[in-house]
Amino acid sequence: MADRNNNDSLGGAAETPMLVTGGSKGIGRAIAVHFARPGKSILINYAHDDGAARATASEVSARGGTPHLIKLDLSEPGAPAALITEVGKTTDKLGQIVHCAVYPVSSPALKISVDDFERATRLNGAALLYLVQAALPLLSGGSTIFFLSSRGSKVAVPNYVAIGAPKAMGEALVRYLAVELAPRGVRVHIVSASALLTDAFRAAVPNPDERFAAAAANNPSRRNLTFEDVSMAVEFLASDRAQMITGRELFIDGGLYVKA
Numbered sequence: 001m002a003d004r005n006n007n008d009s010l011g012g013a014a015e016t017p018m019l020v021t022g023g024s025k026g027i028g029r030a031i032a033v034h035f036a037r038p039g040k041s042i043l044i045n046y047a048h049d050d051g052a053a054r055a056t057a058s059e060v061s062a063r064g065g066t067p068h069l070i071k072l073d074l075s076e077p078g079a080p081a082a083l084i085t086e087v088g089k090t091t092d093k094l095g096q097i098v099h100c101a102v103y104p105v106s107s108p109a110l111k112i113s114v115d116d117f118e119r120a121t122r123l124n125g126a127a128l129l130y131l132v133q134a135a136l137p138l139l140s141g142g143s144t145i146f147f148l149s150s151r152g153s154k155v156a157v158p159n160y161v162a163i164g165a166p167k168a169m170g171e172a173l174v175r176y177l178a179v180e181l182a183p184r185g186v187r188v189h190i191v192s193a194s195a196l197l198t199d200a201f202r203a204a205v206p207n208p209d210e211r212f213a214a215a216a217a218n219n220p221s222r223r224n225l226t227f228e229d230v231s232m233a234v235e236f237l238a239s240d241r242a243q244m245i246t247g248r249e250l251f252i253d254g255g256l257y258v259k260a
Contacts, residue, residue, distance in 0.1 A: 016095025026198030028100030030227030036065030080130035105162035125166030141185030178247025194253035221254030
């Protein structure tokens with residue numbers, strides 16, 4: 001926590017604007033607020049909830065940051081490029097892109113509708129590629145890109161196919177993007193977290209409060225994750241201290257998923 005408000009912790013990207021998709025709620029909101037500081041613009045993309053977006057913008061402002069709200073549903077075809085066009089009206093550079101937006105659907109693989117799965121695939125996986133392609137002129141040495149993923153990209157979590165399968169594709173895209181962006185000095189990271197009580201978690205997981213309590217009881221660290229745990233990990237990976245880390249996944253879980 002010592003570096004929380006130390007601009008040097010982010011190197012040259014400390015005051016460069018940040019874009020957070022799905023930034024009005026959950027992990028996206030926590031990251032947007034965590035990075036807010038004087039001189040830092042936070043571009044907050046969201047799809048539907050105006051009230052939540054305004055509340056997040058107020059928190060960013062309270063910490064000295066400058067919020068910009070961009071309402072756009074990234075699950076629509078062409079929306080990622082349209083978002084970057086809007087971003088370009090505010091800034092000609094980005095220090096960080098954090099892709100947190102998710103389309104949560106609770107369904108077994110054999111029953112999910114074509115429309116739901118295609119929408120989930122666009123937002124939960126493919127949108128990362130389209131965002132980076134469109135944002136390339138705004139990225140430079142020291143810029144970092146984050147893809148938020150989860151354990152369901154690797155194992156079959158019940159009713160989680162709409163998130164887990166596209167997230168697996170997104171993780172593969174990170175590896176390809178990391179190799180192609182490394183010569184430009186741009187890094188790409190996968191950040192995966194164990195359960196947090198987000199709207200997406202509640203929508204995708206049956207009995208979420210019970211599952212969340214059970215996860216805490218089973219965690220070797222004797223507690224669940226917090227939003228700040230994730231935000232601090234993102235801050236480290238965005239900093240100059242992580243210059244040679246790219247294309248990898250950081251799992252934040254307190255040891256829960258390595259426990260036998």
